[in-house]
Amino acid sequence: MRKIIGAINMTIDGYCDHTAGIPDEEIHQHYADLLNNAGAILYGRITYQLMQFWQTLIKKPSGEKSMDDFAVAIDKTPKIVFSYTLKNTEWDSARLANRPIEEEVLELKQQSGKDIFVGSRSLIIQLMKFNLIDELQLCIHPVVAGSGLPLFENINDRTILKLINTKTFGGGAIVLYYEPTKTQ
Numbered sequence: 001m002r003k004i005i006g007a008i009n010m011t012i013d014g015y016c017d018h019t020a021g022i023p024d025e026e027i028h029q030h031y032a033d034l035l036n037n038a039g040a041i042l043y044g045r046i047t048y049q050l051m052q053f054w055q056t057l058i059k060k061p062s063g064e065k066s067m068d069d070f071a072v073a074i075d076k077t078p079k080i081v082f083s084y085t086l087k088n089t090e091w092d093s094a095r096l097a098n099r100p101i102e103e104e105v106l107e108l109k110q111q112s113g114k115d116i117f118v119g120s121r122s123l124i125i126q127l128m129k130f131n132l133i134d135e136l137q138l139c140i141h142p143v144v145a146g147s148g149l150p151l152f153e154n155i156n157d158r159t160i161l162k163l164i165n166t167k168t169f170g171g172g173a174i175v176l177y178y179e180p181t182k183t184q
Contacts, residue, residue, distance in 0.1 A: 002039060003115040003134040004105060006124040008151065010140050015148030016121040018050055021141035024171045028066035034137075035073035039114035042105070045083035047120040048094070055091060080104065082123060102130050121151055128155055128180075135179050136161065142172035 009021045021027070035041065043051065057071035079094035082101055089096060097104050105127060108116050118124050118133070127133050138151075165177035 002109050002111060002113055004109060004118060004127060004132050005115050005135045005137060006118045006127065006133050007034065007137040008119065008121060008124060008139070010138055010151060011143045011145040011148065012140055013144045013146070014150050015145045016151050017145060017148050018047065020143055020145045020148070021139070022143060022171055022173065024169070025064070025066040026169045026171065027139070027173060028070045030139075030167070030169070030175070032066070032070040032073040034117065035070075035077045037114060038077050038117045039111075040078040040080055040108065041074075041117045041119050042080050042082065042097075042101075042123050044120035044122045045081065045086055046122075048079065048081045048083070048086075048089075051079075051119070052091065080108075082120075101126050102132070105130075105132050121149055124151065125154060128152075128159065129157075131180070133180060135164075135177065137175055137177050139173055139175045 008016055009018050010016055011020050051074060054071040054074045057068055058075050061068040061071070076093060079089070079091065080097050081089055081094055082097045086096060101123065105116070109132070118127060124133065124136075160181045161178035162181045163176065164179050167175040167177075
């Protein structure tokens with residue numbers, strides 16, 4: 001059975017924003033390695049459209065190895081997009097989900113293969129409500145955003161998390177790896 005892993009960037013004041021962090025070479029390499037070991041990544045429309053930026057680096061590499069490596073990794077990783085408004089993905093390695101998230105994820109979990117990553121705040125929230133997140137990887141950037149979207153918004157059930165690992169980057173970001181242990 002594959003694990004469902006919520007992996008997201010956050011500011012130190014708890015807001016999710018893929019554009020507020022400090023993406024240095026080390027962080028790009030971390031996420032390239034993560035995607036190179038992923039069976040798929042799940043996105044909502046907003047995050048997916050933000051990630052389409054990386055398609056431009058496939059066509060015209062930046063010359064920065066870590067960014068270009070990440071672009072190659074995300075390009076080849078299968079992506080499943082949950083959206084009511086998109087009609088097509090405009091990315092060969094992506095497809096639109098054709099079922100509700102709970103059904104899609106339950107089927108993905110049962111398949112053999114590499115773990116499934118969730119890269120959108122809204123999907124992590126939904127999957128937490130269905131108790132389908134097996135691990136959270138929260139990359140906390142040393143930035144105070146002051147406002148934004150909190151990761152755990154509208155989560156009404158208490159969830160106890162067990163810290164299973166940490167990874168610290170030279171630029172001050174840290175990844176906290178958690179497993180949900182139980183809901184009370």
